[in-house]
Amino acid sequence: MKPAPFEYVRPASVEEAISALTEGGYAAKALAGGQSLIPAMNFRLAQPAVLVDLGGLDELRGIHPRDDGGLVIGAMTLHREVEHSSLVAEHLPLLAEVMPWIAHPQIRNRGTVGGSLAHADPAAELPSVMQVLDAVLHVQGPDGVRTVPIDEFYYGLFTTALEPDELLTAVEIPPLPAGSRSAFEEVSRRHGDFALAGVAAVVQEAEDGTVARARLSLLSVGDGPVLAERAMACLAGRTLTAESIREAAALTSEDLDPPGDIHASAEFRRHLAGVLTTRALDRLRA
């Protein structure tokens, strides 16, 4: 058998799941959709002693609208459910746009929103998208519930603010402020493969047509989602023109220190990040 042996626990409630995680400590691992964890277990890169299967926790599934147009998405909601949700299409077009970029249909049929966010793969699309959407993560542990703004959630490669006895239960996304537009761009070798680079962008326009606030988050070019902070700052107060976009894209590239691998050199990834930033911002010009 491919994975190493483990003790299998299938809790009937979030509280039971947290007890099992607390008991297991660092040797325990929560199983969501398994589309990243099970391959890692098949390679025996991951060898949890206790596997806590969240598959029975229906309370963690579903897309719930807030009164103001924001959404709360349960951690165990499938990628497919988000992809086909009319609520998401209506309220968060950026999220609807990104879903087909996430792996292949077979993976989206099992993979979950919470699993992707908590796994913190630097090539994942959702962390960057949630970052530009100013999402807030709902986290539950033995001492209760806390919320973590997305900008404080990612610590580094496959590392988040989650403690070993905590569970990501939902992600809450506020509505886009009035005057906002969003775009997503990505390049991969083959549709559905890991991104060589990608960018999620939200630009909020003030009444005079200048940029009130810009959010740009890059993926697959760092050890997690990377906010292009200097580029964001350089756009504020200006209109989106060829000139300001070129400047923002140059700052984005300059500030990155991407990894190189067999699929793309660091230099190519840095170049790509600039090109994709330009494409995304070009789409957002009025």
Place this chain on the structure above:
Amino acid sequence: MDEAQRVNVGGSVNGARFEREVEPRLLLSDFLRHDLHLTGTHVGCEHGVCGACTVLVDGEAVRSCLMLAVQAEGCEIITVEGLAGDDLHPIQAAFHEEHGLQCGFCTPGILTSLLPFLRDHPDPDEQEIREAISGNLCRCTGYQNIVSAVKLAAEQMRK
């Protein structure tokens, strides 16, 4: 090591009930092949890249190498063996007609991926077809005849 934990799992495969006690680390792909002797589901990369092990779980295509058998508790599974009745399924017939396979290793995963795809996209264009099979590696055909076969299958199934 203590005696291995065993967990009960029950569901159905191709309409037939099953009930087994398995080690929780047993993958669904291996469960189908070794325990239920349904060897039509092929095992290629075993880490979710090649798509050869694709089966339907509750009507949707999933990679059986990325699922534990115990996660299939209460599920309805369809494998490639469940496609044909007395005659080949129209998708299978179209692959035969258009020479959509050579060695055949990837074929079960492609057929099972296409079943829900054609259900949801009865009249797909070439771009949609190529995206639908983007998660299935074929090293023989170059995909051209697979795409032709999907077009033919869609046409036949619309009749």
